[in-house]
Amino acid sequence: MTDQNPAHRAAAIPAEEAVKLQPVAQFGNHTPLRLDSGAELASIRIAYQTYGTLNDDKSNVVLVCHALTGDQFVASRHPITGKPGWWETMVGPGRPVDTNRFYVICTNIIGGCMGTTGPMDTNPATGKPYGLKFPVITVADMVRAQAKLLDQLGIEDLFCVLGGSLGGMQVLRWAASYPERVFSAIPIATATRHSSQNIAFHEVGRQAIMADRDWHGGDYQSRATRPRKGLAVARMAAHITYLSGQALHRKFGRNLQDRDALTFGFEADFQIESYLRHQGFTFVDRFDANSYLYITRAMDYFDLDADYDGIIANAFKGTKTRFCVVSFTSDWLFPTSEARHIVQALNAVAANVSFVEIESDKGHDAFLLDEPEMFSTLAGFINSAAVHRGLAKAE
Amino acid sequence: MTEPMRAPSENLLQTSGRTDLVLIADLIEPGSRVLDVGCGDGTLLQMLTNIKDVDARGVELSQTGVNACVARGLSVVQGDADADLPAYPDQAFDYVILSQTIQATRKPKSVLDELLRIGRRVIVSFPNFGYWKVRLHLMMSGRMPMTDLLDQPWYETPNIHLCTIRDFVTMCEGMNVKIENAYARRGNRIKMRFSKPGMLANLISDEAIFILSRPD
Structure with missing residues (x-):
């Protein structure tokens, strides 16, 4: 990617x-x-x-x-x-x-x-x-x-x-x-x-960000870099939760992306893969990885009950x-x-x-x-x- | 046993063709807190809001009905008379209305208990299965009666707990419920008010409206 x-x-x-x-x-x-x-x-x-x-x-x-x-x-x-x-x-x-x-x-x-x-x-x-x-x-x-x-x-x-x-x-x-x-x-x-399942999805996103070498324990700004890949993966995973299986099927099905056959590799063969990668890449232009950690945490902690x-x-x-x-x-x-x-x-x-x-x-x-x-x-x-x-x- | 019913307010009659709703609306004190259980498309709630300036709320089973009500600006939630009434606190409303709904509930007695807990007064209306046309229909044709109020065949009707006026009175007596007033109606005309409904009302009315409360 x-x-x-x-x-x-x-x-x-x-x-x-x-x-x-x-x-x-x-x-x-x-x-x-x-x-x-x-x-x-x-x-x-x-x-x-x-x-x-x-x-x-x-x-x-x-x-x-x-x-x-x-x-x-x-x-x-x-x-x-x-x-x-x-x-x-x-x-x-x-x-x-x-x-x-x-x-x-x-x-x-x-x-x-x-x-x-x-x-x-x-x-x-x-x-x-x-x-x-x-x-x-x-x-x-x-x-x-x-x-x-x-x-x-x-x-x-x-x-x-x-x-x-x-x-x-x-x-x-x-x-x-x-x-x-x-x-x-x-x-x-x-x-x-916030439900247990929702906390679980957030944790996946946070771990993706933290696993990015460019995250540097959250100190990426002073190193003039950003955990772009980690944040993009976090967004991709989260984006799936914002849609429904039915809507994904209706929009993308198993359609292939700009090709007529499977490539037998790990390029974005499917439209849904290409779509998610796009969602991830465009997201990192406008969002900060640490903000993502903090705000997802705030949601996890929310328990009015x-x-x-x-x-x-x-x-x-x-x-x-x-x-x-x-x-x-x-x-x-x-x-x-x-x-x-x-x-x-x-x-x-x-x-x-x-x-x-x-x-x-x-x-x-x-x-x-x-x-x-x-x-x-x-x-x-x-x-x-x-x-x-x-x-x-x-x- | 019976006495003439005073005519419902003219302004109420003009807003709706449904005399049962007009009668119910006419019974409500202005400015009171009202919960309409099974409020349908909100016709009664709208009338009460416009004319009686009540704090009107509704519960409706059908989500389509609920959304239509909310789009009209009414405070309505999706819910089920059998399942969702226990959530409400005691004596939260001046009136709780159950219009043409009790016969479609799974446990009419429990529902009525809940209504009397939530509201100071409960207004219940239902189709009278003791109406002479119903009796005649069953006797003559040998088939489940269908009338203006009971207009669906037995296999499609949501009305699983039909009763007569006398049945209802007997249930109220057994539950120690006070019948403050009762009205009987035939066709589009309100015929009579009765404090102790008897054989005649049970025979000549196709719909009954009861105002109930718990004895002090």
């Missing part, structure tokens, strides 16, 4: 460069971010994007939480890949999260690599990149950082917080930690705790938040049974909850794709919540 494209060997944009491209919020030593691990991040930077217009009473704020390899460019062109925003089908003018009506904020999560403080950044204690000296972060830490940003922006509460996968975990954490700040919440294709002594309903006791839980029939990474677990917890406190399971063969990734039923149900939910919030419909 050799990468011939010299452009692919370029390092991702260093955090310092990326920062110039976007709004960032700086938090100095006087307001450290206290982490679940007990450590403190003395000085942090949060990179974010906003869309739409904040109304006078600041009641139309929507926070979009991104997934493992997502970023703040939810509805605008990505500065590195040049691709459209990762959720432009959901967020934008006339979309379910209508930017003509709502003020949308999306932050790069803490530990990320698109401008927010993460392991690529300089450790103030050593003057070198953090690498593995970066403290282990959790979903709750991500949410705390987002809350800090909202505080700085003078935004007290959110009309809606939504996201899929890791984004959905943040949504649940938001609703549990700051119920009074969340009017409505849409956790999509997610769970209250344990945080509430095994009684998940207690996470939502007395909540006034309106919930819409979404799952997909072919998602085997976060199957519908996980969504039901959330719904049962919410029912147990008689919370205002809707639950839709969307028929799709596209697996976990369905939440990022064109799923008309997801859009119509969420548009209905969001519009109804907006009416209850007293937000007038867009002109």
